[in-house]
Every structure is written in structure tokens, then in C-alpha cells.
Amino acid sequence: MSDERNALTSRITPAEEAARESRHEVLRELLGAYADRELPPETVAQIDAHLIGCAECRSALEVHDAVRTRLATERPAAPSPALRARIAAAIDAAPAPVVVQAPAPQTVPQRSIVWLAVAGWIAAVVLAIALVVQLPASRQSAGGVRPIGAPVQQVSLLGGIVDDYTRVSRGDLPGRARDLSAVRAAVSFPIEPLRAPDLRLLGAWTTDVRGEPAAVLAYRLRDRLVVQYLVAEDAFFRHPAVRTAVADRHLLTAADGARALVAWPGTSTGTVLVGDVPSEWLQSIWRSERAH
Amino acid sequence: MVSASSDPSLDLRSRFEALVVPHLDRLLAFAIRRSDSVADAEDAVQEAFVRAWLGFADLRDDGLARPWIYRILRTVLSDFREKNGRRQQLVFITRLEDAHDELIGGEHDALFSEVVARLDSEAIHRALRKIPEDFAAAVELHDIDGFKYAEIAEIVSVPIGTVMSRIARGRKLLAGAIMAERGTAAFEQSTDALAERRTSRGGAR
Ligand SMILES: [Zn+2]
Numbered sequence: 001m002s003d004e005r006n007a008l009t010s011r012i013t014p015a016e017e018a019a020r021e022s023r024h025e026v027l028r029e030l031l032g033a034y035a036d037r038e039l040p041p042e043t044v045a046q047i048d049a050h051l052i053g054c055a056e057c058r059s060a061l062e063v064h065d066a067v068r069t070r071l072a073t074e075r076p077a078a079p080s081p082a083l084r085a086r087i088a089a090a091i092d093a094a095p096a097p098v099v100v101q102a103p104a105p106q107t108v109p110q111r112s113i114v115w116l117a118v119a120g121w122i123a124a125v126v127l128a129i130a131l132v133v134q135l136p137a138s139r140q141s142a143g144g145v146r147p148i149g150a151p152v153q154q155v156s157l158l159g160g161i162v163d164d165y166t167r168v169s170r171g172d173l174p175g176r177a178r179d180l181s182a183v184r185a186a187v188s189f190p191i192e193p194l195r196a197p198d199l200r201l202l203g204a205w206t207t208d209v210r211g212e213p214a215a216v217l218a219y220r221l222r223d224r225l226v227v228q229y230l231v232a233e234d235a236f237f238r239h240p241a242v243r244t245a246v247a248d249r250h251l252l253t254a255a256d257g258a259r260a261l262v263a264w265p266g267t268s269t270g271t272v273l274v275g276d277v278p279s280e281w282l283q284s285i286w287r288s289e290r291a292h
Numbered sequence: 293m294v295s296a297s298s299d300p301s302l303d304l305r306s307r308f309e310a311l312v313v314p315h316l317d318r319l320l321a322f323a324i325r326r327s328d329s330v331a332d333a334e335d336a337v338q339e340a341f342v343r344a345w346l347g348f349a350d351l352r353d354d355g356l357a358r359p360w361i362y363r364i365l366r367t368v369l370s371d372f373r374e375k376n377g378r379r380q381q382l383v384f385i386t387r388l389e390d391a392h393d394e395l396i397g398g399e400h401d402a403l404f405s406e407v408v409a410r411l412d413s414e415a416i417h418r419a420l421r422k423i424p425e426d427f428a429a430a431v432e433l434h435d436i437d438g439f440k441y442a443e444i445a446e447i448v449s450v451p452i453g454t455v456m457s458r459i460a461r462g463r464k465l466l467a468g469a470i471m472a473e474r475g476t477a478a479f480e481q482s483t484d485a486l487a488e489r490r491t492s493r494g495g496a497r
Binding site for chain 2: 038091096097098
């Protein structure tokens with residue numbers, strides 16, 4: 001068991017840990033099919049969420065990827081002209097295949113039955129691939145980016161968000177994946193998930209940040225976790241450093257160690273996006289969002 | 293069946309040339325990986341092509357030609373194995389699984405991606421031969437030959453869930469075989485340490 005998971009056991013109840021462990025036992029058997037994109041989207045979403053909190057599964061997934069990437073480069077053999085000639089001669093010497101009469105149209109060959117049985121499986125895979133949002137990054141509309149003029153922990157809202165993010169990124173995501181309607185019903189401001197290339201919504205829930213109600217939307221960006229916190233407008237603009245940074249349609253940027261934050265105001269809300277990723281990744285999400 | 297040609301077997305032959313013969317290079321590679329010599333592999337492929345030709349009229353859907361010829365080759369190879377009484381050089385599966393578990397439990401995983409990326413074909417083939425043929429075949433059909441799970445289920449005549457678990461387990465065993473072969477002192481040491489932990493835990497598995 002990894003350190004990451006040991007650290008987690010101290011903060012959650014034994015029942016939660018048992019549920020998590022059994023989820024781990026089930027999902028780790030599916031990592032090969034996950035790597036091969038052979039799973040239905042609901043299962044992919046479950047594994048996405050589990051991977052964020054499970055170092056062991058992430059590590060196992062890397063092994064799958066490393067093996068399949070290496071095997072994919074194996075070259076076919078080069079059949080000698082002599083072998084080709086031998087095969088042609090052997091076929092010439094063999095009797096011609098017996099051509100049976102064309103089957104009646106309603107006859108379903110055995111092979112097709114097998115394929116029908118797996119059609120649902122394939123359909124699920126096609127759907128999973130289609131769900132990956134592909135949008136061109138629109139950089140010409142990029143506006144200015146302005147670092148915040150105060151340490152993150154001194155701005156109550158941002159400090160609270162970093163603390164909450166730290167908690168979230170250590171464990172499995174709470175709540176059910178993609179349960180947006182419940183979150184919308186629970187807060188007073190509008191919620192629209194972000195759309196950007198390689199960004200996939202994993203789940204949504206509500207929390208409070210230093211006493212302010214917030215909606216939390218977790219995304220997977222490539223293999224990383226990125227979390228969007230939505231708060232009401234007045235809570236967003238409370239600190240003068242935020243007001244200054246986002247003035248003139250600027251994007252607020254901030255960092256807390258390796259953790260990047262960007263923030264911008266929306267219609268009667270404010271968004272703070274946080275992740276252990278390069279700030280540029282978060283900034284390009286904002287650009288994609290503005291392009292819409 | 294109405295045919296434009298006066299000799300239907302000529303039509304069949306050109307269809308065979310178009311649908312089956314282009315796969316010869318990959319089929320030969322598949323056979324070489326599970327034969328003692330290239331000559332044995334060539335014999336197996338030739339036999340598979342003759343059987344495919346004789347049964348060609350059974351192939352009703354041209355789109356299924358590739359899995360179909362692989363399926364025939366696998367039958368031929370298994371017939372040959374039976375005749376020759378050849379046995380694989382298997383390593384204990386538990387040892388390979390331990391090596392894999394050690395890999396993902398420790399600091400070796402970053403190293404592993406680099407190690408496996410640099411392995412030459414000889415080393416890959418040796419590792420594939422150390423794991424049970426059913427597992428190796430599922431992994432190879434997917435990772436080397438590019439079949440989808442549903443097609444592999446068709447080729448090896450097992451349910452798709454079995455394909456899934458064979459590929460998952462096969463890759464783990466292969467990773468274990470690769471690490472076991474590397475056999476660096478540090479790695480052996482940590483594998484021993486793992487075995488001791490296992491024993492002291494009462495062989496939890
Ligand atoms: Zn796990």
C-alpha cells in the first residue's frame with residue numbers, strides 16, 4: 001500500500017476506507033481495458049476519479065501503457081520470396097474451395113451472432129471516444145494575464161480553495177460523477193461546466209470555502225486533476241487584490257508552491273481554477289472558454 | 293451465386309490474394325514468436341494458408357478475413373505443438389506476479405517505462421515466451437497486431453471478458469518477466485524483501 005493511501009486512512013473512517021479498498025480491488029482489474037479504451041464511459045469516469053487518489057493504480061496503469069507502447073513498435077517479419085513461392089505452389093496443388101450456394105438472406109451466419117453480442121461493447125467504446133471534447137484552441141482572443149499582488153494564503157477565498165483542493169486531490173472524489181443537476185439546485189448562481197480540449201468533467205459537488213457556499217467541478221486534464229470552484233460574485237470580489245487583478249478583463253493568476261491558480265469573473269459568479277499543473281494549462285482553458 | 297467470370301475458382305483465388313495474402317508478414321512474425329525456428333514458423337504459416345484456401349468459401353464477410361486467418365494459424369500452431377510435444381520454458385507465475393507487484397509498489401515504475409522502451413525484439417520475445425501462451429497471445433494480438441478485444445474473442449474463441457483479463461494479466465506477467473530478467477542486484481534485493489513481507493503477512497494474496 002502506498003504512502004499516499006496510508007496518509008488517507010488517517011483522515012477517513014474505517015467504513016469509507018473499506019469501501020475504497022473494495023473499489024480499488026474491482027477497478028484495478030479493469031486498468032488494462034481502460035488503457036486500451038475498451039470500457040464504457042461510466043466505467044471510464046469511475047476509473048478517472050479513482051486514479052486521482054490511488055498511486056498504486058496510477059503506477060499499474062503506467063506499466064500497461066509502457067508494455068503496449070513498446071509492443072506496438074514490433075515489426076512484422078519479412079517473408080522470403082521462396083516462402084511466397086512455396087505457399088502459392090501449395091495452394092495451386094490444393095483443390096479449389098467448394099463454393100456453396102449463396103445462403104438465403106434471412107440466414108444469419110454463426111459469426112454474426114458473436115459480433116452482435118459484442119456490439120454493445122463496441123458502441124460503448126465509440127461513445128467514450130466521441131465524448132472527448134475536441135475544440136480548437138483559440139489563441140488570438142487571448143487577453144492579458146495578471147499575477148495577483150498578494151500571497152494566496154492571505155486572500156481568504158483563495159487560501160480556502162487551496163486547502164479544499166489539497167483535501168480533494170488526496171482522496172477519491174466525493175459524490176457521483178456528473179451529477180450536475182443536484183449541484184445546480186443547491187446553489188444560487190448558474191453553473192456551466194468548462195469546455196476545452198482534453199478537459200473531461202469527472203464530477204461535481206458542493207462545499208463551503210471559508211463560510212461561502214461553492215460549487216466544485218472536478219475535471220481530468222490529460223492525466224491530471226483540475227478543480228473549478230464557483231462562488232457567488234460578491235464573495236469572489238471581496239478581496240481588493242482580486243478586484244485589481246481581474247480588472248480590465250484580465251485573468252488573475254496565482255501560485256501556491258507547485259499548485260497553479262487562475263481566476264476570472266463570470267455572470268454573477270467567479271471561477272477559480274486550481275491544479276498541480278503548469279499555469280499555462282489553466283490559462284488555455286480560460287482562452288477556450290472565452291472563445292465560446 | 294452469380295459470377296462475372298466463367299471460372300468461379302479464379303475469382304476466389306484473386307479474392308484470396310487480396311484478403312488473406314497481405315497479412316503474411318504479420319502472421320509469419322506471430323508464428324516465429326511461438327516456434328523453435330524460422331523454418332518451423334514458415335511451415336506453420338504455409339499450412340495455415342492451405343487450410344485457409346480450402347475453407348475459403350466459409351468466409352462470408354470480407355471484413356473478417358484478418359481475424360479469420362489468425363484463428364486458422366493459431367489452430368495450426370497448436371496442432372504442431374501437440375505433434376512435437378514442445379513445452380514452453382515457463383517461469384513460476386507467482387514469481388512474475390511478485391516482480392510486477394514490486395514494480396508498481398516501489399520506485400521502479402518510472403524506470404520501467406524506460407527499460408521496456410529500450411528493449412530489443414530478442415528480449416521482448418524471450419519475455420513473451422516465459423508467460424503462458426494464452427496470455428501472451430491475447431497481449432500480442434492486441435498490442436502488436438492491433439486487434440480489438442471483440443476480434444480477439446473471435447480469434448481465440450473465448451468470451452470478451454476472458455480476453456480482457458488475459459490481456460490485463462498477460463501485461464503484468466510480461467512486465468514481471470522483463471524485470472526478473474534484468475535481475476539487477478537492487479531489484480533482486482527488493483524482490484526478496486517483498487517476499488519476506490508477504491511471508492510475514494501470512495502470504496496475503
Ligand atoms: Zn486503486
